[in-house]
Amino acid sequence: MSDTPKNIMITGGAGFIGSHVVRLFVTKYPESTIVNVDKLTYAGNLANLKDIENASNYKFYKADIADIDEMRKIISENKITGVIHLAAESHVDRSIKDPFTFARTNVMGTLSLLQAAKEYWESLPDKFENKLFYHISTDEVYGALELTNPEGVKAPFTTKASASDHTAFGVDFFTEETKYNPHSPYSASKASSDHFVRAYHDTYGLPTIVTNCSNNYGPYQFPEKLIPLFINNIMQNRPLPVYGKGENVRDWLFVEDHARAIDLIFHKGKPGDTYNIGGFNEWKNIDLIKVLIRTVDRLTGKPEGSSEHLITYVTDRLGHDMRYAIDSRKLQSELGWEPSLQFEEGIEKTVKWYLDNKEWVDNVTSGDYEKYYDKMYGDR
Numbered sequence: 001m002s003d004t005p006k007n008i009m010i011t012g013g014a015g016f017i018g019s020h021v022v023r024l025f026v027t028k029y030p031e032s033t034i035v036n037v038d039k040l041t042y043a044g045n046l047a048n049l050k051d052i053e054n055a056s057n058y059k060f061y062k063a064d065i066a067d068i069d070e071m072r073k074i075i076s077e078n079k080i081t082g083v084i085h086l087a088a089e090s091h092v093d094r095s096i097k098d099p100f101t102f103a104r105t106n107v108m109g110t111l112s113l114l115q116a117a118k119e120y121w122e123s124l125p126d127k128f129e130n131k132l133f134y135h136i137s138t139d140e141v142y143g144a145l146e147l148t149n150p151e152g153v154k155a156p157f158t159t160k161a162s163a164s165d166h167t168a169f170g171v172d173f174f175t176e177e178t179k180y181n182p183h184s185p186y187s188a189s190k191a192s193s194d195h196f197v198r199a200y201h202d203t204y205g206l207p208t209i210v211t212n213c214s215n216n217y218g219p220y221q222f223p224e225k226l227i228p229l230f231i232n233n234i235m236q237n238r239p240l241p242v243y244g245k246g247e248n249v250r251d252w253l254f255v256e257d258h259a260r261a262i263d264l265i266f267h268k269g270k271p272g273d274t275y276n277i278g279g280f281n282e283w284k285n286i287d288l289i290k291v292l293i294r295t296v297d298r299l300t301g302k303p304e305g306s307s308e309h310l311i312t313y314v315t316d317r318l319g320h321d322m323r324y325a326i327d328s329r330k331l332q333s334e335l336g337w338e339p340s341l342q343f344e345e346g347i348e349k350t351v352k353w354y355l356d357n358k359e360w361v362d363n364v365t366s367g368d369y370e371k372y373y374d375k376m377y378g379d380r
């Protein structure tokens, strides 16, 4: 999109990644109006945006993306020219327990939003010119990779692996050409929504972009995902439920680096294109958990590693994908994006944030969430 002032709708802006994107856009683009649309589910929390909630270029609507009439109203009332769509149900374990909510929000919600944007933009004299529907998706749509190549050579996990290291080891990773092969209800719903976004581009000419990002971590992540859940549990001396043998591998990116990539792609990306986002930073779960333990122990004045006794191996997640790894060379070479933080710095910043923001954690994990937590982990 061009650099002229825009009215930008960000969905899911009260969630983890969305709140970082809203904050970045509100502060970086004072001439634009940033319209945050969020249903405020258990994962949405306006406390994530306290510091910018009174900015003159920020507006919030509590609304459900699956309510198409409401989406039509918000889009036309605010003369929206760009949509950055993050609202979703985002946790794999929840999708295993309740797949229908994932289909409703992630599939029907995305479709409603696409249709509402298309109708409004078609009604304008310049139609799709300088408009963009940007959908934030996940690497999980590509399925799962093996831990080793056919010769049994392991990927260089936990080292500063680069694309050329992987090529040298002959170990795969997901590129923009990798065929979709989702396994969990979460990734199936995200894959379906990605297909609808591309269908609106190919059928109606809607200017769209899809990006598929690796696992994010950082401040404001709901403590149901591995990193914040484990930081919180270590702080509280609670068991750390490691699924299976802890050998699954995830590729981790600091959330502010994802937000910077979204900003860059929103302004400079090519409509119709897909970009993978990731920092070549793969970790075996158990190795990452030990880094978390050492960091929390050190920052809370305990002997480093003394909380390792909390590690509790539990029944594996159903259909647990073995390994995710993203090849983000297209984004790096075409648009010049690079992650800014080393993993150790990102983890240090994240642990410090959770230690300094115990009240935030207590608030989001009180009430209904506590009951959910007991249901999920109480019987293990």
Ligand code: NAD
Pocket: 011, 012, 013, 014, 015, 016, 017, 018, 037, 038, 039, 040, 041, 042, 043, 044, 045, 063, 064, 065, 066, 085, 086, 087, 088, 089, 090, 091, 105, 109, 136, 137, 138, 139, 190, 212, 213, 214, 215, 216, 217, 222
């Ligand atoms: P999150 O669960 O923290 O936040 C989701 C937000 O969407 C919440 O504020 C919630 O209230 C809102 N929401 C849910 N249903 C809604 C509905 N029907 N209408 C309006 N708002 C609704 O999620 P996140 O981790 O910030 O992820 C944001 C997006 O990024 C998702 O689309 C997710 O698939 C994608 N993504 C996440 C990761 C990750 O590691 N967290 C990685 C890659 C891609």
Ligand code: TYD
Pocket: 091, 092, 093, 215, 224, 225, 226, 227, 229, 241, 242, 243, 244, 248, 249, 250, 285, 317
């Ligand atoms: P998670 O943060 O849920 O992200 P995703 O499933 O989308 O990758 O989980 C990251 C990894 O950590 C995944 O391999 C599952 C594992 N995990 C555990 O071992 N225990 C836990 O309590 C959680 C939440 C995750």
